[in-house]
Amino acid sequence: AQKVTQAQTEISVVEKEDVTLDCVYETRDTTYYLFWYKQPPSGELVFLIRRNSFDEQNEISGRYSWNFQKSTSSFNFTITASQVVDSAVYFCALSPLGNEKLTFGTGTRLTIIP
Amino acid sequence: DTAVSQTPKYLVTQMGNDKSIKCEQNLGHDTMYWYKQDSKKFLKIMFSYNNKELIINETVPNRFSPKSPDKAHLNLHINSLELGDSAVYFCASSQGLAAADEQFFGPGTRLTVL
Numbered sequence: 001a002q003k004v005t006q007a008q009t010e011i012s013v014v015e016k017e018d019v020t021l022d023c024v025y026e027t028r029d030t031t032y033y034l035f036w037y038k039q040p041p042s043g044e045l046v047f048l049i050r051r052n053s054f055d056e057q058n059e060i061s062g063r064y065s066w067n068f069q070k071s072t073s074s075f076n077f078t079i080t081a082s083q084v085v086d087s088a089v090y091f092c093a094l095s096p097l098g099n100e101k102l103t104f105g106t107g108t109r110l111t112i113i114p
Numbered sequence: 115d116t117a118v119s120q121t122p123k124y125l126v127t128q129m130g131n132d133k134s135i136k137c138e139q140n141l142g143h144d145t146m147y148w149y150k151q152d153s154k155k156f157l158k159i160m161f162s163y164n165n166k167e168l169i170i171n172e173t174v175p176n177r178f179s180p181k182s183p184d185k186a187h188l189n190l191h192i193n194s195l196e197l198g199d200s201a202v203y204f205c206a207s208s209q210g211l212a213a214a215d216e217q218f219f220g221p222g223t224r225l226t227v228l
Contacts, residue, residue: 031213032213033213033214035216037219039155043202043221043222043224044219044220044221044222045204045206045219045222046219047216047217047218050214050216052214089155091157095213095214096213097212097213097214098213099213101159101162101170102159102217103159104156104157104158106154106155106156107155107156107157109155
């Protein structure tokens with residue numbers, strides 16, 4: 001069975017601060033995919049990134065960066081120089097190869113204070 | 115231009131009623147899903163269909179019945195609605211059944227059972 005843990009239920013930071021959202025996963029599969037989705041106050045779910053288990057390179061996209069560490073089963077997400085528009089609930093998710101079922105974490109509500 | 119659309123966006127109904135939520139995708143995807151997001155924002159898959167064939171059926175009460183008339187549509191019918199069915203229901207689609215396939219989500223349908 002798969003499990004995704006996002007231990008931080010809520011985080012608040014002041015605008016322009018950096019913030020890291022933690023994600024820890026459990027799976028017995030050797031090949032799997034990890035995802036991050038953003039759910040802004042408007043409610044829709046927006047895809048941010050996909051990472052496969054064989055690619056441990058960190059990824060940067062603008063102010064967003066992701067740190068994948070297989071040794072600790074973590075896939076953390078950092079927002080640099082946060083902005084009010086980053087306020088949202090962020091979900092980490094896992095999908096093992098051969099199983100299209102996406103298992104979500106419980107989400108982290110991020111509030112950026114102006 | 116909406117990729118995945120759902121109707122209605124809001125649904126308020128009395129306990130015991132039967133209701134349907136419709137979902138359509140214009141991405142040419144083969145796989146469609148229904149997710150339920152409860153009041154604590156927890157997202158859980160309910161069903162998935164691939165080329166109109168049921169693939170995933172999580173432990174969902176029999177009162178919930180998905181119907182896929184064609185690849186582009188996956189409707190959700192709910193019989194004898196209960197208070198606990200109140201949630202936001204998301205439809206999603208992906209290219210295929212691969213774990214790597216990004217899922218595109220609809221805007222969600224907020225169901226309130228009184």
